[in-house]
Amino acid sequence: MGNGISDQPAIFSCLPSFQSFHIVILGLDCAGKTTVLYRLRFNEFVNTVPTKGFNTEKMKISSTHQTLPLFSLRTSTLRVP
Numbered sequence: 001m002g003n004g005i006s007d008q009p010a011i012f013s014c015l016p017s018f019q020s021f022h023i024v025i026l027g028l029d030c031a032g033k034t035t036v037l038y039r040l041r042f043n044e045f046v047n048t049v050p051t052k053g054f055n056t057e058k059m060k061i062s063s064t065h066q067t068l069p070l071f072s073l074r075t076s077t078l079r080v081p
């Protein structure tokens, strides 16, 4: 999943220009969430290890000049009370 992502403008050009929002990448263990996160943040493929907890980065959206918090989170860590 993480390797097959397209360029940032193609992804974010369709987003409405909200004042602010968070992007959360959810998925099963080993689905490629962290790979997507670093691909979006640094525009490069990074070798990953299984995440404990979650990863977070801030990312600048070039088309809207916004800086957005970006999280990747395993669905298996989510607990419904």
Ligand SMILES: Nc1nc2c(ncn2[C@@H]2O[C@H](COP(=O)(O)OP(=O)(O)OP(=O)(O)O)[C@@H](O)[C@H]2O)c(=O)[nH]1
Residues within 6 Å of the ligand: 001, 002, 003, 004, 027, 028, 029, 030, 031, 032, 033, 034, 035, 036, 047, 048, 049, 050, 051, 052, 072, 074
């Ligand atoms: N072939 C292929 N491998 C991928 C792709 N995206 C990620 N991987 C590989 O899949 C493995 C898991 O990727 P991660 O990004 O660590 O997955 P994750 O969802 O963050 O995993 P957890 O943190 O354990 O939940 C790594 O070895 C990646 O290199 C892809 O698009 N294609």
Ligand SMILES: [Mg+2]
Residues within 6 Å of the ligand: 033, 034, 035, 048, 049, 050, 051, 072
């Ligand atoms: Mg991870």
